[in-house]
Amino acid sequence: MKLYLVILTLIFGIQSLVKADDIRDFDIDGISIGESFSKYIGKNILEEKFKSFYPGSKEYYLLEFTKNDLKFLDNYTYIGVHFKKDDSNFEVYSIKGMMDFDNDLNTCLGQKKVIVNSIKETLRNPEEEKYENSYDNVYGSSKAYVSDFKISNGYIRIWCTDWDKTHEKSQAWMDTINVDLSSQIFLDWLNTKAY
Secondary structure, three states, X not given: OOEEEEEOOOOEEEEOOOOEOEHHHEEEOOEEOOOEHHHOOOHHXXXXXXXXXXXXXXXXXXXXXXXXXXXXXXXXXXXXXXEEOOOOOOEOOEEXXXXXXXXXXXXXXXXXXXXXXXXXXXXXXXXXXXXXXXHHHOOOOOEEEEEEEEEEOEEEEEEEEXXXXXXXXXXXXXXXXXXXXXXXXXXXXXXXXXX
């Protein structure tokens, strides 16, 4: 039975059915690591959609979707899904759900806390790594407030991004909450070959 990562309109949380210990036990809006994405959208649409590749390797690529693309998205305004190049089954290796917070970091952090606590209750042996990322000053004083959970076959990462005023204004960016499920095989590639 799958565990559902669900972000509700007012309460963001993880709904658990059983204790989990594997990345494939979770999903974002019904989409799990290891399953074929083509059951949600036609292969012809997936093949024609713009693919974002990484500079160091073309082994994996990212496709991005909004609620306009995937009518079944209930809880996220956007999802990004990583696939392996030349995989005609479109197996999901990583998936991220994102929701905007209209530059309201405090509400975002509150919802992050709810999600993190739900994950801790869901996992058999939860070990949270909590830290701040300053984006190496590439985006001024922008920061991300991150919680990572290493579990069997992958990672769960939850973070709120707080863009600085310059980027909020010049880029029309807003604070966001992000929930990412990534398989270990994808993360190994990302950390060693993607860049």
